[in-house]
Each structure stands twice: as C-alpha cells, then as structure tokens.
Amino acid sequence: MGIKLRLTVMNFLEFFVWGAWLISLGGYMFNALHFTGTQIGAIYGTMGIASIFTPALFGIVADRWINAERVLGICHVVGAASLLWASTLHDFNTFYLAMLLNSAFFMPTIALNNTVSYIILEKRDFNIVKDFPPIRVWGTVGFVCAMWLVDLSGSGLQPAQLYISAGAGIFLGIYAFTMPPCAPVPNMTKRSFASSLGLDAFVLFKNRKMLIFFVYSMLLGFALQISNAFADGFINDFAKVPEYAQSFGVRHSVLLISISQISETLFILTIPFFLRRFGIKQVIIMSIFAWVFRFGLFGFGNPGAGLPLLVLSMIVYGMAFDFFNISGSLFVEREADIKIRASAQGLFMLMTNGFGAWIGTYISGRVVDHYTTNGIRDWHSIWISFAAYALVLGITFPLVFRYKHDPATATTAFQH
Template sequence: MNIRLRLTIMNFLEFFVWGSWLISMGAYMFNVLHFSGIQVSSIYGTMGVASIFTPALFGIVADRWVNAERVLGLCHIIGALLLLWASKVTDYPTLYTIMLLNSFMFMPTLGLNNTVSYIVLETRGFNIVKDFPPIRVWGTIGFVAAMWMVDLCGFNLSPMQLYISAGAGLLLGVYAFTMPGCPPVKSVVKRSLASSLGLDAFVLFRKRKMMVFFLFAMLLGAALQITNTFGSAFLNDFNTKYPHAFGVTHSNIVISISQISETLFILAIPFFLKRFGIKLVMLMSIFAWVFRFGLFAVGDPGTGLWLLILSMIIYGMAFDFFNISGSLFVEKEADIKIRASAQGLFMLMTNGIGAYVGNYISGRVVDHFTVDGIKDWPAIWFSFAGYALLLGIIFPLVFKYKHVPADEKVVVAH
C-alpha cells in the first residue's frame, strides 16, 4: 500500500478516536449521569493534567528505548480498554479515575502520531513540509466523521460513543504495529532529563516579552476546551423549547462546523501573519473568542441558529490563529538549541496548565449559574466572553512587539 495512504489512514483514525467522544461526552455526563458542572469540567480537565506529564515522558521512551510506532500502538490499545471500562461506569469518582488514566494514554499519541509520520516520510525521501499537511488534514476529517457518526447514530447521550472510540482505538493500536519501524535515534550527545522534558526552555522567561507571552498563552489556553466541554450540553438543554430543532437533534453536526472552519482558517494564517504580524493575529484570536462565547450567549437552535453557526465559523480563527501563530512566535524567538523544548513549553502552558485551570474554573462558573438543575446559559457564556474581552484589552498594552513586514518569516508549523 502507498505509504502516504497508510499515513493518511493512521492520521484519520488518530483523531476519529478523539472526535467520537470529546464533543458529546459533556452532554452525556450532564443529562444522563447528572454530574455537576465542576464534575464534568474536571473530567475534561484530565487532558490538561495528562498534557503536563505524559507527552514528555512517553516522548523520552520513544526517543531512547522503544520504537515510536510501538509506543503509539500500545497507548491506543490501553486507552481503548479504558474507554470500554468507562462505558460501564456511572459514578463520578470511578469515571474520573478511568478518564484520567485514558488521558495519560491518549494525549501522548498526538505527538507520537506526528513523530511516526515525520520519520516514515523522511526515511523515504519525502518533503515533510510539503507532504505532511495533506496527510494531516485527514485527521480533522476523521474528527468530523466521528462526530457525525455518533450524531447520526443517535449516540450523543449514550455510552455507545465510548464503544465507537474504543473500537477505533483498538484498530489503530494494532495498525500502528504494522507501520514501518521508527527506532530511537542513537545520539552522540546525551541529553539531560531536564532537556528531554523541555525544562531548559524556561530560560525564555528571563525576557519580559516572552514571560508576558507565555502568561497570556496560559490564560488564553483556559478558553480552548470550554465549548468542547459544554457546547453539546448547552444545545441539548433546548430539547424542551425546541425539541425538533436541527441544532438539538443533531448537535454534533452543528458543532462540527467549528472543526471544518479550522481547515479554512489554517490556510489563511500565512497571509494574515505577513500582513498584520503575530501580535495583531493573536489579538484577532482573542476577540474571536469574545464573539465565539458571546454568540453562544445570544443564539439558540431555533430562530437564533444562524448566530450559533456564525460562532462555529469564528471558532476557526479563535483556535488556529492563537495556536499556530503562537507556535510560530516561539519558533522565531527561541534559540535554535531549545526550539523543540520551547514548543513543548508552549504546549505545556496552553494545553496543560491553561486547559486544566480553564476547565476547573469554568465548571465552577456553570455551577454558580445553575439553580435547581436549570442553567442560565446566557450568563454562563457572557461570563466567558467577558473573560476573553478582558484579555483582549490587557494583551496589547503589556505585550510589546512591533511588526516589521520585511523581517517577518512565515514558518510552516509541523
């Protein structure tokens, strides 16, 4: 089989596993298991906890001792078994523990999937910058396909979504073991444990500009998973007022517009970076989050469906302009010796600490605006919009960075 096709299948399955439950699990926990806001957000927060630890640790294993494709396969097989167990559990403490263990297994696979793809392409003489993006985009397609499958099968409020994810995970786990070998690279220079964990990148905090940037990366990272956690539950809460509305009966399909939007805004990033610079692009992202949450506050699956769809479209700018432009800024500012570590630090601040803190606080916000089981969703979403607005006002005042078009270099993130 053509190696690019094999990698396309691997990337498709990687994100199919995640998309099967990431968006709809919140509604299942709210409406079927009757968990509180803080309980739901804490389970989603397990991904943030895992992102702090296991990606770096499993990366060391793949760098030093075990083939990357084998680590990838083993993680998916164990993760799938944990999801099968989770599908049978209805109490919060046990489900939290299982999903935490699953996050420990799944979050490293996001990096390992890329690592395997890069090594396989490189050893066969392909241009990674040119040939990987068309392969990686099938990951987003896999995510959307999983959301649609769960939605059209009527599994949004069912543990069957975990069965689908587990099935794909087991398939990918076995499939990964059939991929070309990606053995550890024998290095003449031994890296310290601190270097392997990306801790040497903390030297960047000595620069005020970088310290401010990483602080805002963490604060904005707190917003990344909020709509993933509560979006489906929000739409399903309209099942009494709009029981037959498309946005209620097919909430996953409506939310999937967000992921489709991502693929379009990714293509626009090079133009915006060259024209406006990183500071303004990130500011656009922050205010896009304001509109993302604000449109959720005023929209509904009935006459306000167009507002929700507009929010889904804006998500592409909110998510990608921050993640990719931030990654490019780190790539440009970090010393070449610590670039990999600096990217790891950026991920730690956003998807690790930021996501964990965001899920913890957002759960408390939802519970605060919940009375007798009824959630005041406009107040909840306006609270999140106000938070993003505050970041948008402060960011340009404290982040000192001047865009010089002639000096800007658009680097392809991979």
C-alpha cells in the same frame, strides 16, 4: 498501499478516536450521568493534567528504548480499554479515574503520531514540510467524520460514543504495529526529563516579551477546553424547551458543532497571509476577540430563530483556535534560540494544553455551577461570563505585549 496513503489512514484514525467523544461527552455527562459543571470540568481537565507529564514521558521511551510506532500502538490499545471501562461507569470518582487513565495514554499519541509520520517520510526522502500537511489535514477530516457518525447514529447522549472511539483505538493500535519500524536512534544525545518537559526553555521568561506571551498563552488556554466541555451540553439543554425540542440543532447538536472543526481547516490556510500582513500581535488579538464572539454568540443564540448566531459562533471558532494555537507555535519557533526550540515548543504546550486547560476547565466548571439553580442552567449568563473574560484579555493584551511587526522579515521567514 503506498506509504503516504498508509500515513493518511493513521492520521485519520488518530483524530477519529478523539472526535468520537471529545465534543459529545459533555452532553452525555450532563444528561445521562447527571454530573455537575465542576465535575465535567474536572473530567475534561484530565487532559490538561496528562499533557503536563505523559507526552514527555512516552517521548523519552520512544527516543531511548522502544520503537515509536509500537509505543503509539500500545498507548492506543490501553486508551481504548480505559474508554470501554468508562462506558460501564456511572459514579463520578471512578469515571474520573477511567478518563484520567485514558488521557494519560491518549494525549501522548498526538505527538507520537507526528513523530512516526516524520520518521517514515524522512526515511523515504520525502519533504516533510511539503508532504506532511496534506496528510495531517485528514486527521481533522477524521475528527469531523467521527462527530458525524456519533450524531447520526444517535450516540451523542449514550455510552455508545465510547464504544465507537474504543473500537477505532484498538484498530489503530494494531495498525500502528504494522507501520515501518521507527527505532530509537543509537548513540543519540540523551535529553533529560526536564528538557523533554520544556523546562530548560524557562530561560525565555527572562525576556519580558516572551514572559507576557507565555502568561497569556496560559490564560487563553483556559478558553480552549470550555467549548469542548460545555457546548454540547448547552445545546442539548434546549431539548427541555418545547419550542426547540425537535429543532435540527438539538437533534443533531454534534453535527452542528462540527462546523467549528470544518472552519478550523479553512482558517489554517489563511495563517501565513495574516502573519505576513499583520504580525503575531495583531493575529493573537484577532484570536482573542474571536473567542469573545464565540462565547457571546452562544450567549444570545438558540436552535430556533437564533440558529444563525450559533452557526456564526461555530465559524469564528476556526479563527479563535487556529490564530492562537498555530500562530503562537510559529511565533515561539521564530523567537526561541535554535538550541531550545524543541523545549520552547514543549513549554508552549505545557502552558496552553497543560496548565491552562487544567485550571481553565476547573474554573469554568465552577462558573457553570454558580449559574445553575435546581438543575436549571442559566446559559446566557454562563456564556456572557466567558465572553467577558476573553474581552478582558483582548483589552489588556495589546497594552502589555510589545512587539513591532516587520513585514519584510515575516515574508522572508515564511519563504522557508
């Protein structure tokens, strides 16, 4: 088996493990475990807590002491064990601990997966910029395949989704140990723990433009996990309405939501064009208003006559997610000094997937509970509230973020 194919399998499994439960777990917690919105928000918030600490911690371990492929394998095996534990639980506190443990070991694997891929490609004289994206795109394919498997097997509201993820995680953990060695570089310049967390990049906060960008990164980070946490529970709630109980959308909610990830793969390809043509400010504004439409369409859609609105919501998710996450990362890469670019990327992830996701899932859970009466959730008001929040961001961002786009400079930058 060629090394590119081996890396493709690794990337496919990396996101298959995540896709098997990330979208469907909310519906399982609502319907089978009967958790509240606040509790579900807290469970999803464990990924934000983990993203603040453990990726940097395991990155240091891989940099200094243990081969990166081995750290990747260990993390996946421990993460799989925690999912198997979670599958046996029904009380919130213990389930929370199990998912926090899973997040602590899974979230670092996203960066470790990239690190292993980069090192192996580099050692074999491949062009990382050219050869890695076609490998990485299979990660998104793996995510979608896992969602379809969970949906078509009827595991979306069952602990079986955790078995599927855990099984893939154990296989990937063992598979990672068979990858070519990615040993720590001897006598390398040691980064401090603060540097690995991206804390030395806080100097960027002295720049008003970057300060505003990072603040809005955190505020937009609030929105990133809302769909993951509540979209499946929202659609499954229509099963309580006779008119929609047997509709395709309710019976295959995870498959319906997977359109979001398919859309994501398509919008990634458009980012270079939009950044060259419109610049980062306009692209982020497009992202924010895509979130407005994402939530608003959920607020008015249903699995019956309103199914096209739900499908359209899934499609605009690609723009909402990619135009902020990918474009924002590229913006940080261009604006940060070369000496702190890695730390700046760490800070960007810390603000979005760390603090933003953590705080956002907690607040969104409280919003869901606010609009819940006697176990009946007013999803229209819930989604309109989220849409209103995104609208406020969309109105205020262009007023406070000052950035002049130079098409010539942008074109030059994307030629590299």
